[in-house]
Amino acid sequence: MRFVVPAFAALMLAACTSQPDYREETAAPPTVPSVDLTRYAGLWYEIARYPNWFERDCTGVTAEYALKDDGTVAVTNTCHKGALDGEAKTAEGRARIVEGTGNSQLKVKFAPAWVPFAEGDYWILALESDYSASLVGSPDGKYLWILSRTPRLDAAVLDRLKQRAEALGYDTAPLEMTLQPQQG
Numbered sequence: 001m002r003f004v005v006p007a008f009a010a011l012m013l014a015a016c017t018s019q020p021d022y023r024e025e026t027a028a029p030p031t032v033p034s035v036d037l038t039r040y041a042g043l044w045y046e047i048a049r050y051p052n053w054f055e056r057d058c059t060g061v062t063a064e065y066a067l068k069d070d071g072t073v074a075v076t077n078t079c080h081k082g083a084l085d086g087e088a089k090t091a092e093g094r095a096r097i098v099e100g101t102g103n104s105q106l107k108v109k110f111a112p113a114w115v116p117f118a119e120g121d122y123w124i125l126a127l128e129s130d131y132s133a134s135l136v137g138s139p140d141g142k143y144l145w146i147l148s149r150t151p152r153l154d155a156a157v158l159d160r161l162k163q164r165a166e167a168l169g170y171d172t173a174p175l176e177m178t179l180q181p182q183q184g
Helices: 155-167
Strands: 042-049 058-067 073-081 088-097 105-109 119-127 133-137 144-148
Touching (some): 119 155, 133 155, 144 155
Antiparallel strands (some): 042 058, 058 073, 073 088, 105 119, 133 144
16 A cells, blocks of 8 residues: 655545544635745655544654656655654655745645546645745645654744644644654
């Protein structure tokens, strides 16, 4: 079975009704005004996530984004099952930018191209000015992640991102911290 991990991969499952909704607001949350996708590209470490079945028992979770010549974003998500040195599972996908959103809203697909409904929302809800950390989620409140360029995130930045999530109507109590390797 193909394993699917954070950020983009999970969002294709947004239509799945079995995932709890951790956001009571009905209006869509605002995203950041604009994102420089060249700066956003690269490796991100998952710091925290809402619980979901496809990341069960995942540690050392990362997402890597690369800009493609056709204007889409290649996505490679990786998880280590059970332990940081556990078997690595990867999922490859592609994201397209939603026009008129300043690159802060994307549609992500991990399913084959012929599957028409398997596209999910990836909204950048908060982004540090130096692109060192990001709050990403789906507007329906089923998915939320805190991402960092390093395996550890400063406690003040983590708190700030959680406060932003709460201000946008997301419940932060269900967030699970992701085990990451120690920084060297």
